[in-house]
Amino acid sequence: MALVVQKYGGSSVATADHIKAVAAKVAKRVKSGDRLAVVVSAMGDTTDDLIALAGSVSSTPSPREMDMLLSTGEQTSAALLAMALQDMGISAVSLNAFQLGIATDGRYSDARIVDLDLTGLKERLKTAEVAVITGFQGISPGGDVTTLGRGGSDTSAIAIAAKLEVRCEIYSDVEGIYTCDPRMVPEAKKLSHVVYDEMLEMAAMGAKVLHSRGVEIAKKYEVELYCGSTFSDREGTMVVSALPEWLEQPVVTGIAVDMDQMKVTVENLPDGVDLLTRLFGCLAADGVNVDMISTVSAGGRTSITFSVVSGHICQVRTSVRQSLEGIEGWTLSDDEAVAKVSAVGVGMKTSSGVAARFYSALDGAEVEVLCTTTSEIKISVLVPRDQASAAAKALVSEFDRKESD
Amino acid sequence: MALVVQKYGGSSVATADHIKAVAAKVAKRVKSGDRLAVVVSAMGDTTDDLIALAGSVSSTPSPREMDMLLSTGEQTSAALLAMALQDMGISAVSLNAFQLGIATDGRYSDARIVDLDLTGLKERLKTAEVAVITGFQGISPGGDVTTLGRGGSDTSAIAIAAKLEVRCEIYSDVEGIYTCDPRMVPEAKKLSHVVYDEMLEMAAMGAKVLHSRGVEIAKKYEVELYCGSTFSDREGTMVVSALPEWLEQPVVTGIAVDMDQMKVTVENLPDGVDLLTRLFGCLAADGVNVDMISTVSAGGRTSITFSVVSGHICQVRTSVRQSLEGIEGWTLSDDEAVAKVSAVGVGMKTSSGVAARFYSALDGAEVEVLCTTTSEIKISVLVPRDQASAAAKALVSEFDRKESD
Numbered sequence: 001m002a003l004v005v006q007k008y009g010g011s012s013v014a015t016a017d018h019i020k021a022v023a024a025k026v027a028k029r030v031k032s033g034d035r036l037a038v039v040v041s042a043m044g045d046t047t048d049d050l051i052a053l054a055g056s057v058s059s060t061p062s063p064r065e066m067d068m069l070l071s072t073g074e075q076t077s078a079a080l081l082a083m084a085l086q087d088m089g090i091s092a093v094s095l096n097a098f099q100l101g102i103a104t105d106g107r108y109s110d111a112r113i114v115d116l117d118l119t120g121l122k123e124r125l126k127t128a129e130v131a132v133i134t135g136f137q138g139i140s141p142g143g144d145v146t147t148l149g150r151g152g153s154d155t156s157a158i159a160i161a162a163k164l165e166v167r168c169e170i171y172s173d174v175e176g177i178y179t180c181d182p183r184m185v186p187e188a189k190k191l192s193h194v195v196y197d198e199m200l201e202m203a204a205m206g207a208k209v210l211h212s213r214g215v216e217i218a219k220k221y222e223v224e225l226y227c228g229s230t231f232s233d234r235e236g237t238m239v240v241s242a243l244p245e246w247l248e249q250p251v252v253t254g255i256a257v258d259m260d261q262m263k264v265t266v267e268n269l270p271d272g273v274d275l276l277t278r279l280f281g282c283l284a285a286d287g288v289n290v291d292m293i294s295t296v297s298a299g300g301r302t303s304i305t306f307s308v309v310s311g312h313i314c315q316v317r318t319s320v321r322q323s324l325e326g327i328e329g330w331t332l333s334d335d336e337a338v339a340k341v342s343a344v345g346v347g348m349k350t351s352s353g354v355a356a357r358f359y360s361a362l363d364g365a366e367v368e369v370l371c372t373t374t375s376e377i378k379i380s381v382l383v384p385r386d387q388a389s390a391a392a393k394a395l396v397s398e399f400d401r402k403e404s405d
Numbered sequence: 406m407a408l409v410v411q412k413y414g415g416s417s418v419a420t421a422d423h424i425k426a427v428a429a430k431v432a433k434r435v436k437s438g439d440r441l442a443v444v445v446s447a448m449g450d451t452t453d454d455l456i457a458l459a460g461s462v463s464s465t466p467s468p469r470e471m472d473m474l475l476s477t478g479e480q481t482s483a484a485l486l487a488m489a490l491q492d493m494g495i496s497a498v499s500l501n502a503f504q505l506g507i508a509t510d511g512r513y514s515d516a517r518i519v520d521l522d523l524t525g526l527k528e529r530l531k532t533a534e535v536a537v538i539t540g541f542q543g544i545s546p547g548g549d550v551t552t553l554g555r556g557g558s559d560t561s562a563i564a565i566a567a568k569l570e571v572r573c574e575i576y577s578d579v580e581g582i583y584t585c586d587p588r589m590v591p592e593a594k595k596l597s598h599v600v601y602d603e604m605l606e607m608a609a610m611g612a613k614v615l616h617s618r619g620v621e622i623a624k625k626y627e628v629e630l631y632c633g634s635t636f637s638d639r640e641g642t643m644v645v646s647a648l649p650e651w652l653e654q655p656v657v658t659g660i661a662v663d664m665d666q667m668k669v670t671v672e673n674l675p676d677g678v679d680l681l682t683r684l685f686g687c688l689a690a691d692g693v694n695v696d697m698i699s700t701v702s703a704g705g706r707t708s709i710t711f712s713v714v715s716g717h718i719c720q721v722r723t724s725v726r727q728s729l730e731g732i733e734g735w736t737l738s739d740d741e742a743v744a745k746v747s748a749v750g751v752g753m754k755t756s757s758g759v760a761a762r763f764y765s766a767l768d769g770a771e772v773e774v775l776c777t778t779t780s781e782i783k784i785s786v787l788v789p790r791d792q793a794s795a796a797a798k799a800l801v802s803e804f805d806r807k808e809s810d
Contacts, residue, residue, distance in 0.1 A: 016461035023462075050481070056421035057428075057485050058492035065491070068499050069484035072477035076455070079474035080462050086470070087463035094473050098503035099548055120548070143504055143525070 003125070004029070005168045007039040007135065007157035012171055012230040013077045014044030021231060022171075023084035030090050030129045037121060037164070039135040039157040040081055042073025063108030067137070067147045071097065074134035074153070082132045092130040095121065097137040097145065102156070106140030110149035113138055113156075116163045133160070151211020158214040162221035171230040174209050176237035177202070180255040180396045184389050188396055191237050191253065198253045199239045201344040201378050215239065251354055252345040252399035257392050261291065261307040263338040263370055263382050264316055269302045269330045276304070282323035283308075288316055292340065292373045292380060305371040307340060307382055338370060339388035342380040343395055349376055357398055365394035408530070409434070411574045412444040412540065412562035417635040418482045419449030426636060427576075428489035435495050435534045442526060442569070444540040444562040445486055447478025468513030472542070472552045476502065479539035479558070487537045497535040500526065502542040502550065507561070511545030515554035518543055518561075521568045538565070556616020563619040567626035576635040579614050581642035582607070585660040585801045589794050593801055596642050596658065603658045604644045606749040606783050620644065656759055657750040657804035662797050666696065666712040668740040668775055668787050669721055674707045674732065681709070687728035688713075693721055697745065697778045697785060710776040712745060712787055743775060744793035747785040748800055754781055762803055770799035 006026070013019050026038055050069050054061040061069075078094040085092035101117030124131050135153025140146045148155050154170060161168030177199065180188040194202075196219035203212035209227050218225045218239060228236025243249055269275055276295070283290055292307040308316055313336055320332055348354050358379050362369060367390055370382040383391050411431070418424050431443055455474050459466040466474075483499040490497035506522030529536050540558025545551045553560050559575060566573035582604065585593040599607075601624035608617035614632050623630045623644060633641025648654055674680055681700070688695055697712040713721055718741050725737055753759050763784050767774060772795055776787040788796050 016458060019462050053421060053481075053485060054488055057424050058488040060492070061488040062491050065484045065488045065499055068487070068501070069481060072480045072484075075477045075480075076458075076474060079470045079477075080458060082473070083459055083463040083466040083470045086467050087465070094470055096473070096550075145501075 001033050001035060003035050003037070003164060003166045005037045005039065005157050005161035005164065005166055007153055007168070007170045008041065008230060009153065009170075009172045010041040010044050010047070011173045013040055013042075013081065016080070019043075019077070019080050020084050023081060023088055023090075025230070026081075026085060026130060027088045027090050035125055036130045037125070037133055037160060038081065038130055039133045039153055039160065040074060040077045041135050041153040042070070043077045043080075046073040046076070064144055067108050067145045070147055071134065071137045071145045074136050078132045078134045082130075085130055085132070090130055091128045092132055093124050093128040094132045094134070095124065096134045097139050100133060102138035104138035104140055104146045104148070106142060106144070106146060108140075108144075108146055111138055111140070111146035113148070113159050116159060118160065118163055121160075149213075151213050154211045154214035155217065158217045158223055158225065161225075162217055162223050167224040167226065168218070169226045169228065170210060170214075171228055172209060173230065174227075175229040175232060175234055176227050177209055177239075177254065179253070179399075180392050181257060184257060185255070185392050185396050187393070187400075188255075189400075192235070193238050193240055193243050193247055194253060195243060195346045196239060196241055197377055198344050198346055201342070201375075202254050202256050210239070249347050250345055250399065251347040251351045252343045252395070253347070254344050255392050255395045255399070256342045256344060257388050258291075258309070258340040258342075259385060259388060261309055261338050261340050261382060262313060262316070263305060263307050263335040264320065265303065265305045265333045266320060266324070267303045267331050267333075269304065269324070269327065271297055271300055271302050275302075275324070275327065279304070279320065279323045280306075283316070283319045286315060286319045288319060292371060292382065294371045294373050305382070307338065307371070335370070335384075337385040338382045339385045339391075340380055341383055341388055341391045341395065342378055343399065344378045345399075346377050348378070355379060358395065361394040361398035362391055365390045367391040367394065406438050406440060408440050408442070408569060408571045409574060410442045410444065410562050410566035410569065410571055411576060412558055413446065413486075413635055414558065414575075414577045415446040415449055415452070416578050417576055418445055418486065421485070424448075424482070424485050425489050428486060428493055428495075430635070431486075431490060431535060432493045432495050440530055441535045442530070442538055442565060443486065443535055444538045444558055444565065445479060445482045446540050446558040447475070448482045448485075451478040451481070469549055472513050472550045475552055476539065476542045476550045479541055483537045483539045487535075490535055490537070495535055496533045497537055498529050498533040499537040499539070500529065501539045502544050505538060507543035509543035509545055509551045509553070511547060511549070511551055513545075513549075513551055516543055516545070516551035518553070518564050521564060523565065523568055526565075554618075556618050559616045559619035560622065563622045563628055563630065566630075567622055567628050572629040572631065573623070574631045574633065575615060575619075576633055577614060578635065579632075580634040580637060580639055581632050582614055582644075582659065584658070584805075585797050586662060589662060590660070590797050590801050592798065593660075594805075597640070598643050598645055598648050598652060599658060600648060600751045601644060601646060602751055602782055603749050606747070606780075607659050607661050615644070654752050655750055655804065656752040656756045657748045657800070658752070659749050660797050660800045660804070661747045661749060662793050663696075663714070663745040663747075664790060664793060666714055666743050666745050666787060667718060667721070668710060668712055668743040669725065670708065670710045670738045671725060671729070672708045672736050672738075674709065674729070674735045676702055676705050676707050680707075680729070680732065684709070684725065684728045685711075688721070688724050691720060691724045693724060697776060697787065699776045699778050710787075712743065712776070740775070740789075742790040743787045744790045744796075745785055746788055746793055746796045746800065747783055748804065749783045750804075751782050753783070760784060763800065766799040766803035767796055770795045772796040772799065
């Protein structure tokens with residue numbers, strides 16, 4: 001008998017029928033001899049509905065009460081899944097954050113888990129075959145409900161698996177991790193294995209299968225992490241610390257695309273880090289979320305291109321002008337319709353010529369490159385938004401590798 | 406500054422607009438200088454919706470998971486009311502059963518409160534002007550959510566008020582306690598005061614303003630209990646241990662009507678308590694809920710009339726026949742269309758001639774009396790259902806007394 005942690009997202013428990021299907025999947029697993037701690041999100045649009053309800057009684061609902069409100073969503077789905085399991089003859093018990101010892105730092109709406117006392121969970125699993133656990137929530141030092149922010153249920157599941165030192169399985173409506181989003185690039189292939197660091201880069205770049213917070217915990221505690229489809233038995237993807245030896249190490253594991261970026265360029269600034277500090281300090285103070293930053297300096301003059309993932313272009317222009325007040329000679333240009341396309345792979349560290357292949361593929365697809373940034377395991381470029389799909393296709397094709405489908 | 410416990414029922418918090426109206430009422434009270442512990446029920450039909458949802462994932466949801474599920478309803482309305490209050494500039498904090506120390510006996514779906522540790526509540530009320538409390542729930546010795554069954558939120562509010570030794574105000578869509586249901590008898594008058602024992606009899610007989618469990622606690626701890634309308638400022642009814650001296654003690658305080666009864670008569674049985682034990686034991690085992698029982702014995706033969714508040718007449722007939730198997734000579738008759746009409750008043754104890762006035766009023770209204778039972782402070786009769794309204798009118802008129810409107 002093995003103990004396994006599973007997590008089912010909101011779309012997997014969206015309706016009573018979905019919950020019954022999840023229960024059947026869990027029951028089958030129990031009958032094969034495992035015990036399960038199953039972490040659930042709120043049903044489908046429940047969280048959005050509750051947020052709307054809050055908005056109808058208060059213009060600025062306090063984070064504390066918002067967390068108290070939202071946490072009911074997971075409690076509802078946890079109780080329903082436990083009932084559905086019992087109906088199939090499985091002994092199941094639902095547990096919320098008060099019952100579980102999930103201690104957080106107390107930051108409402110974006111709490112971090114600081115301690116996990118799973119004595120109670122282990123005790124329950126002596127008699128129950130399945131413990132159904134409310135994801136996304138923990139208790140503050142003062143005894144308040146705190147939610148874990150975006151990707152919170154992934155974080156709950158992976159943290160519990162880390163503490164229990166058992167395997168963690170994340171189920172969603174996607175079959176696993178692909179070399180690229182299959183809706184954009186139908187040729188994209190499902191990966192049998194991804195390395196934690198690659199997954200982190202891909203998650204941070206908008207691959208929605210796994211949230212990067214959860215992956216960070218998985219990496220730190222080397223959790224055996226699996227991503228698969230709730231309603232399909234096809235093999236998903238393992239997220240691991242190193243690829244198995246029999247698997248050829250690819251140079252590029254995946255291509256990630258983020259369609260919603262804006263590009264801003266400031267040219268002909270005098271050199272000096274203080275100006276960059278002023279510029280990005282001002283943008284941050286105005287709540288502008290900056291993603292890529294690329295600077296080029298020559299002849300005592302600096303040009304900066306950066307991308308913005310949220311906020312309005314007028315706001316960005318105002319912030320830039322304010323921050324550079326008193327400086328002469330610079331020009332500002334922007335483009336609201338750009339996308340970020342990135343190639344990710346731990347193989348890049350040890351492989352040469354990746355950049356050349358990368359640019360060559362884009363060139364062959366007649367994609368215009370507006371800006372480039374790189375890290376050890378990633379190359380990202382900004383391209384015109386209407387060329388993003390062609391860019392992704394060209395890169396998938398260039399870095400195609402043998403993989404399970 | 407006084408501390409007050411208030412309770413708002415499901416219809417008072419049915420929508421976002423209702424919640425805002427309740428918040429405005431509470432805010433006004435806070436601004437007058439009071440601090441409040443406000444107990445709320447789940448919004449409108451939430452509980453029914455959750456029960457339906459449970460039914461769609463399980464044919465027989467377990468009581469433990471049902472309680473876990475249902476308790477989300479009060480947590481939702483508590484968080485929303487706290488938000489609405491904050492939006493009006495009131496410092497408010499919502500608290501659920503885990504956060505309040507409401508300990509129960511652990512009986513799922515019908516738990517009794519066994520201990521209240523209100524240290525946490527008092528601590529919160531040092532900084533918050535209002536604590537919004539989830540009604541209807543407590544925590545079992547094993548740490549599970551348990552709901553308090555029918556009338557649970559009244560019970561929560563009155564128990565908290567008893568422990569804090571403060572006034573308790575129960576708000577609903579009814580303006581107070583009337584001498585009779587005003588929808589049936591428009592001449593019914595609102596009572597300024599009712600004695601606990603009268604309220605107990607009236608609550609047990611279907612007056613829906615207050616649940617008898619709560620009244621029992623109020624009586625035991627002499628809680629200053631007020632029932633009024635959520636959305637009207639008109640004066641409601643005080644439930645007290647004894648009427649104020651300036652108020653004339655009426656013989657009859659109220660007339661209660663329960664329209665849903667069935668009458669069953671068994672005639673010509675041989676005398677003997679063992680037969681009654683067999684009869685009512687068999688009915689109880691078959692889940693038949695018996696209310697009134699009246700027996701008359703003469704010449705060695707006994708006749709029994711009893712009323713049934715739930716169950717099907719065929720079931721009742723079968724139960725009776727089974728229980729009396731082997732006994733000869735008796736006959737069974739029944740009537741599915743009867744109602745119970747009761748006069749309640751602590752003044753009966755010290756007043757003579759009440760029965761005569763009672764029967765005379767019914768006689769004057771040409772109401773047929775099918776059965777009578779009495780207690781120290783109550784006379785109840787079964788009447789044909791279509792005569793119940795006439796009976797109530799006649800009794801209200803007979804026992805009319807000077808009261809606030």
